[in-house]
Amino acid sequence: MFKITDYAERLLQDLETPNVIILHGLGGNGESGWGADMQKYFTENSIQSIAPTFPNSSNPEYSEWKQFFEENILERITPQTIIFAHSLGGGFLQKYLSEENVKVKFSELVFVAPTIGDCGIAEISNFFTKEFNYQKIAASVENIFIYAGGNDPYITTEEFTFLAEKLSAQLILNENQEHFWGDWKLEQLPELKEKCTKTIASVLDWPEKIKAMQRNWIGKSTGAEIDFQVENSDEKIRVYTTRPDTLFGATYFVLSPEHPLVEKITTPEQNNEIAQYKVTCAQKSELERTELNKNKTGVFTGSYVINPVNNKKIPIWIADYVMMGYGTGAIMSVPAHDERDKEFAEKYNLEILEVIDGLENPFQKTGGIVKNSDFLNGLSVEEAIEKMITFLEEKKLGEKTINYKLRDWIFTRQRYWGEPIPLVFDENGKSFALDNSQLPLILPESANYEPSETGESPLSKITEWVHVSGYITDENTVIICKESEVPENKHFQNFTRETSTMPNWAGSSWYWLRYMDSKNSDEAWSHNAEKQWGPVDLYVGGAEHAVLHLLYARFWHKAFYDLGLVSTKEPFKKLVNQGLILSYAYQRKSGGLVPSDEIEEKDGKFVEISTQEPVEKIVAKMSKSLKNVVNPDDIVEAYGADTLRMYEMFMGPFEQSKAWDTTALEGMNRFLMKIWRLFSEKEISEHCPSKELIKLTHQTVKKVSEDIDNFKFNTAISQMMIWVNAFQKLDTIPKISGGKFVRLLSPFAPHLAEELWQKFAPEDETISFRSWPSYKEELLVEDEATYAVQVNGKLRGDFTIAKDASKEECIAQAKQLERVAKFIAEAENSGGQIRKEIFVPGKIVGFVVK
RNA sequence: GCCGAGAUGGCGAAAUUGGUAGACGCGCGAGACUCAAAAUCUCGUUUCCUUCGGGAAGUGUGGGUUCGAUUCCCACUCUCGGCACCA
Numbered sequence: 063m064f065k066i067t068d069y070a071e072r073l074l075q076d077l078e079t080p081n082v083i084i085l086h087g088l089g090g091n092g093e094s095g096w097g098a099d100m101q102k103y104f105t106e107n108s109i110q111s112i113a114p115t116f117p118n119s120s121n122p123e124y125s126e127w128k129q130f131f132e133e134n135i136l137e138r139i140t141p142q143t144i145i146f147a148h149s150l151g152g153g154f155l156q157k158y159l160s161e162e163n164v165k166v167k168f169s170e171l172v173f174v175a176p177t178i179g180d181c182g183i184a185e186i187s188n189f190f191t192k193e194f195n196y197q198k199i200a201a202s203v204e205n206i207f208i209y210a211g212g213n214d215p216y217i218t219t220e221e222f223t224f225l226a227e228k229l230s231a232q233l234i235l236n237e238n239q240e241h242f243w244g245d246w247k248l249e250q251l252p253e254l255k256e257k258c259t260k261t262i263a264s265v266l267d268w269p270e271k272i273k274a275m276q277r278n279w280i281g282k283s284t285g286a287e288i289d290f291q292v293e294n295s296d297e298k299i300r301v302y303t304t305r306p307d308t309l310f311g312a313t314y315f316v317l318s319p320e321h322p323l324v325e326k327i328t329t330p331e332q333n334n335e336i337a338q339y340k341v342t343c344a345q346k347s348e349l350e351r352t353e354l355n356k357n358k359t360g361v362f363t364g365s366y367v368i369n370p371v372n373n374k375k376i377p378i379w380i381a382d383y384v385m386m387g388y389g390t391g392a393i394m395s396v397p398a399h400d401e402r403d404k405e406f407a408e409k410y411n412l413e414i415l416e417v418i419d420g421l422e423n424p425f426q427k428t429g430g431i432v433k434n435s436d437f438l439n440g441l442s443v444e445e446a447i448e449k450m451i452t453f454l455e456e457k458k459l460g461e462k463t464i465n466y467k468l469r470d471w472i473f474t475r476q477r478y479w480g481e482p483i484p485l486v487f488d489e490n491g492k493s494f495a496l497d498n499s500q501l502p503l504i505l506p507e508s509a510n511y512e513p514s515e516t517g518e519s520p521l522s523k524i525t526e527w528v529h530v531s532g533y534i535t536d537e538n539t540v541i542i543c544k545e546s547e548v549p550e551n552k553h554f555q556n557f558t559r560e561t562s563t564m565p566n567w568a569g570s571s572w573y574w575l576r577y578m579d580s581k582n583s584d585e586a587w588s589h590n591a592e593k594q595w596g597p598v599d600l601y602v603g604g605a606e607h608a609v610l611h612l613l614y615a616r617f618w619h620k621a622f623y624d625l626g627l628v629s630t631k632e633p634f635k636k637l638v639n640q641g642l643i644l645s646y647a648y649q650r651k652s653g654g655l656v657p658s659d660e661i662e663e664k665d666g667k668f669v670e671i672s673t674q675e676p677v678e679k680i681v682a683k684m685s686k687s688l689k690n691v692v693n694p695d696d697i698v699e700a701y702g703a704d705t706l707r708m709y710e711m712f713m714g715p716f717e718q719s720k721a722w723d724t725t726a727l728e729g730m731n732r733f734l735m736k737i738w739r740l741f742s743e744k745e746i747s748e749h750c751p752s753k754e755l756i757k758l759t760h761q762t763v764k765k766v767s768e769d770i771d772n773f774k775f776n777t778a779i780s781q782m783m784i785w786v787n788a789f790q791k792l793d794t795i796p797k798i799s800g801g802k803f804v805r806l807l808s809p810f811a812p813h814l815a816e817e818l819w820q821k822f823a824p825e826d827e828t829i830s831f832r833s834w835p836s837y838k839e840e841l842l843v844e845d846e847a848t849y850a851v852q853v854n855g856k857l858r859g860d861f862t863i864a865k866d867a868s869k870e871e872c873i874a875q876a877k878q879l880e881r882v883a884k885f886i887a888e889a890e891n892s893g894g895q896i897r898k899e900i901f902v903p904g905k906i907v908g909f910v911v912k
Numbered sequence: 913g914c915c916g917a918g919a920u921g922g923c924g925a926a927a928u929u930g931g932u933a934g935a936c937g938c939g940c941g942a943g944a945c946u947c948a949a950a951a952u953c954u955c956g957u958u959u960c961c962u963u964c965g966g967g968a969a970g971u972g973u974g975g976g977u978u979c980g981a982u983u984c985c986c987a988c989u990c991u992c993g994g995c996a997c998c999a
Contacts, residue, residue: 271916271994278915278995285999303999316999358997383997393999401913402997467998605993642993681992712937714925718918719992726924726938733937739952777926780936787936790953850932855980857932881966900979906931910979 064471066617072204073468073616074280076631077273079265080142080169082111083135087149087177088122088186090244091115097148099248100258107262112138116151124189127154136166143168144261145203148244152176153189159202160195166202170261173208174254175242178225181216196228206231209254211239260630263597267636269717275608281467286451287390288460290315290367292327293375299323299367302389302465305396305427306454307446310435311417312394314407315367315378316360319343320386327378329364336361336380343382358383358406370459372436381406389465401425418443471614473565476519478511480563486530486540487558494557497539505563521561528559570611571618574598574633593629601634604642612637638773641719643710645690647682650675655682657689681721692722704811705731711775711810733783734814737807740790741818747794756841758788759799763837766806775810782806797822802835851876852900852908853885869901876907886911 066073082104084097092098092113104111114134116127131154139145145168147155152173158164180190200206206229210222219235226233234253248255266273285304292299299317303309317324319340328336339361360381367376376394383402384393397407398416404425407414418430432438437453438446454460474483484496484503496503506527511520522528532542533552540557548554572586579591612634619633648656648668656670656677668677684691697706709730713720751759762785769778785803789795801822808815808829819829826832848862849872859879863872876882886896889911900908 269916274916275994281998283998301999305999381997383999385998388998395999400999402999405997465998608994712924720924723924723938729938736952776924777936780926783936848932852931852980855931855978860932898979900931902931906980908931908979912979 064473064617066471066614067466067468069617069620070280070282070466070468071464072620072631073613074277074282075141075169076264076616076620077266077268077276078142080109080144080261081138081140082109082261083138083143083145084111084113085145085147085151085155086113086115086119087151087175087244088183089120090148090151091119095245096242096248096251096254097146097244100146100254103248103258104262107265109262109265116154121185122150122189124154124157128158131158139166139168141167141169144170144172146172146174147176148174148242150177150186150189153178153186156194156199157189159199162195168202169204171203171206172257173206173210173225173231175210175214175217176208176225178217178221183216200229200231207257208233209242209251209257210235211241212237213240215241217241263635264630264632266632266634268634269605269637269639272605272608272612272637272639276613279468279609279613281465283465285463285465286454286460287463288370288394288454290370290376290394292323292378293366293368295327295365297323297326299378299392300390300460301392301394302463303394305399305447306450306460307432307435307438307441307443308396308399308417309369309371309394309450310438311396311398311415312369312376313397313413313415314395315376316384316393316395316406317363317378317380318384318386318391319380319382321380321391324363324380327363327365332362332364336363339380346382358402358409360406360410362410370457371453377412379410387469388467399424471617473568474562475565476513476517476562478505478508478520478563480565481505481568482521482563483560485560486532486542487560488534489556493560494534494538494540497535497537497541500540500542519561519563521559521563528561529556530559531556567611567614571614572622574615575622575628589627589629592627596628597630597632598634600636600638602638602640605639639717641715641717642683643692643713643722644681644719645684645688645692645722646679647688647690648677649680650677655688657687659689684722692724697727701727701731702734702813704814705734708734708779708810712779714776716773716775733786734811736790737786737811737814737818740786741795741800741804741821744792745794746797746800746821749794749796751792751796751799755788755792755796755799758785759802760837760841763802763806763835764842767834767837770809779810782810805829805832805835847904849876849905849907851879851882852906853882853889854910855908858882858885865904869903872901872907873899876909882909 082101084092084101086092086095086097090097092101092115097113101111101113112135114130116122117130118126145155153176155171155173156176159166177186177189180187208222208226208229208231210217210219210233212219212235214222222233222235225231236253242251242254248258283304285302286306287300287302288306288309289298289300291297299315301315324336324340339359358381360379360383363378363380365378367378368374369376383406384391395403395407395412396417397403397412397414399418404414406412415434416424417432417434418424419433421430428443430443432441432443432446435446438449441449451460451462455462482503482505484501485493486496487493506521506524508520508524510523513520514523530542531545531554532540533548533554534540535552542557545554575587575592575596578595579585579587582588582591615633619628620631622628623631646658648658648661648670650656650670660671661668661677662671668679669675670677682688682690694706705727709727712730713726750756762781765781766778769775769781782803789799789803804815804818804822808819816829819826819832823832843865845865846862847865847867848860850857851859851861858881859876861875861879863875867875877886886909889895894912896909897912898908898910900906900910902908
């Protein structure tokens with residue numbers, strides 16, 4: 063198994079965008095130098111950042127800085143925050159985080175040449191009166207980095223090393239660098255710039271939907287675990303609850319049927335019934351258990367627990383709506399404020415006691431005031447949770463707990479096709495990793511891929527592969543070899559190999575790293591290749607990967623990050639989900655679906671051929687049973703791959719599901735034929751096109767280029783259609799314009815574009831080696847503007863005027879428009895007058911007449 | 913139930929720092945070419961009214977802000993996708 067649960071918190075945290083705080087040093091400020099550069103860089107890349115300036119930074123007073131920090135900065139620190147702290151800013155933070163009553167938690171702390179001690183500078187001696195609490199600093203933050211120069215005049219390399227060791231921080235030392243001066247530019251500090259770049263690269267530009275699915279899958283909740291004493295017994299039962307504030311309202315207790323204490327606490331009278339119920343539950347399939355979730359069942363054990371806050375006796379039941387796999391497998395039931403508990407309590411006639419007041423819906427999880435609860439009465443739910451946890455922790459009855467739905471990952475498969483696992487077992491069953499020199503471990507050849515009758519992996523039947531000999535190295539790894547090759551001081555012995563293979567997820571959890579260095583025969587990937595290429599800039603795939611592949615991939619990548627094998631915390635920068643292509647299907651009034659080949663169209667309506675019953679045209683997933691599957695091979699055969707590609711791009715927004723429509727596809731084929739005729743029937747000339755057409759060509763280059771960046775292929779194609787419609791009116795095609803167009807077309811319709819390019823550059827092997835066309839912004843500037851004229855917000859006409867016409871000119875011109883004058887006159891006749899004149903340069907002239 | 917996305921002509925859609933709603937395409941209608949058809953080209957195509965100048969309404973529903981709302985705010989309806997006895 064893989065212990066993915068250890069990464070649950072980080073897999074959750076890193077879905078959120080970080081915010082950055084940059085602290086300057088002695089005599090510095092937040093408005094200039096590399097701190098300000100850094101802030102700008104982050105902001106440009108949609109990361110919130112601040113670079114505040116401390117008061118009296120040249121003559122600093124710790125208490126003053128502390129006050130400023132707490133008033134202006136503290137509230138911005140979240141678990142996602144990254145703090146860059148330069149020089150004295152770093153010294154300040156060491157001191158501040160060491161203070162006993164300071165409680166902050168954040169993600170990353172990047173020290174940049176931090177002061178250690180007072181560096182012999184009198185002005186800052188008040189910052190360094192005592193030894194810092196390094197343990198506390200390290201506990202406040204997940205990762206600490208120290209960037210430093212080997213020739214720093216204030217702090218020695220030994221001191222940096224000391225700090226790195228104390229904080230378990232990563233020290234990035236540039237031997238030739240001295241102090242990182244605050245007024246330097248970010249460009250002068252390449253290591254730091256790279257750190258920023260990597261931070262930006264690690265921010266997930268993912269659809270909210272996928273992030274939400276991952277959050278949901280990880281399923282974090284906070285609450286408390288509470289021990290309940292079983293009456294007349296030494297046993298305690300521990301429950302997990304997110305609502306410790308409702309402890310006084312707990313009126314019964316439920317264990318999962320698989321809970322280990324069930325047998326022990328069941329009374330003799332209840333024994334039969336409990337045993338029977340357990341058998342019933344064990345026989346229920348997964349499906350039955352979910353299907354039956356509306357009809358709860360359970361059995362009383364005969365025993366009671368004591369509620370630790372009021373010593374009330376609470377009956378213990380078992381029920382299969384409580385699962386062993388989550389929390390502690392036992393719950394305290396508060397039927398007044400939990401829907402499931404209420405349903406169960408009503409069915410079995412158990413007590414229901416309200417403890418929260420003032421709720422519209424008794425099951426809502428926030429708001430409300432606690433009642434019937436002794437020392438919690440009158441508190442809000444949030445306050446009561448806090449107070450109850452403190453109470454439980456003080457009395458040693460329980461503690462605050464975090465729970466995740468995410469489970470550990472069973473990684474072994476008993477089948478042939480999978481990567482074999484490089485582990486061997488000695489004769490006592492102790493496991494060893496194969497030595498690096500033995501890798502990669504290759505799947506043995508076999509004629510038999512079927513699993514064995516015992517359910518063991520097919521590999522277990524290849525005995526000559528399973529049973530091997532070798533020795534254990536000093537690193538506790540195993541080298542397989544002949545007896546003669548064993549070094550003198552080592553013991554030759556027998557091993558058996560692990561015969562399970564890895565799941566399909568194994569390869570998909572790291573393949574992108576291999577892609578970065580696919581020819582490397584010494585290692586899976588080199589650090590340099592990863593640094594150069596990683597992380598993956600853009601990952602296009604289906605939303606069905608939201609919680610398996612994409613979560614596993616993130617998990618592996620984080621494990622690699624911890625091992626220092628990759629330089630970013632996240633593998634995929636931007637994720638885009640393409641929409642599904644759906645298809646039309648036909649539905650009877652009764653709801654049944656009819657295959658499309660049993661449908662005919664009559665007067666624009668659709669009827670079932672056999673019965674003539676009208677049916678409705680709907681959009682549905684392609685499936686064999688609906689006979690609405692479109693086979694791309696048939697489309698390529700009939701129209702060509704270019705038509706298919708372009709039609710799919712033109713159908714609508716990339717991320718949206720869209721219905722296939724073969725008649726619309728023919729329109730795309732028509733467009734491509736039109737392009738073909740345009741360039742083959744008309745001569746390509748050296749004529750200079752008109753000013754308008756030059757402008758159109760440049761507009762088209764701009765629009766198509768930008769739309770590609772934004773995945774807006776549909777509107778890029780619209781623009782190309784506009785271009786073609788305009789140029790087909792000409793007798794000859796100007797070479798420059800046509801050449802630009804064909805290059806724009808090439809990623810959309812590569813076959814056609816390649817063919818057409820021969821007319822422009824027959825010497826070229828392929829159009830792909832040509833550069834992307836460029837456009838000139840100055841050619842796009844209009845010299846005339848068309849103004850829409852509104853009276854009281856309604857469009858009443860328009861006029862065209864020179865681009866640089868003044869407000870006064872435009873308003874005068876607008877007033878002369880017949881319809882405008884008419885409406886103004888009408889309003890004035892009924893007692894109104896012009897109250898306001900609106901002028902939006904280049905767009906609108908408006909009059910408000912009242 | 914919870915989470916996420918969406919709703920614009922006959923159809924796929926376009927337009928958001930608030931500024932001429934419907935670009936582009938499909939379909940449909942008319943015309944040109946043709947003996948004829950296909951292909952191609954041209955024109956028209958949100959709805960209603962019209963004295964043919966125009967006028968009114970209109971982006972799921974109901975409110976609000978604004979000179980002006982597909983765009984911003986509040987409430988709601990429906991559709992699609994995901995999760996679901998998680999305490």
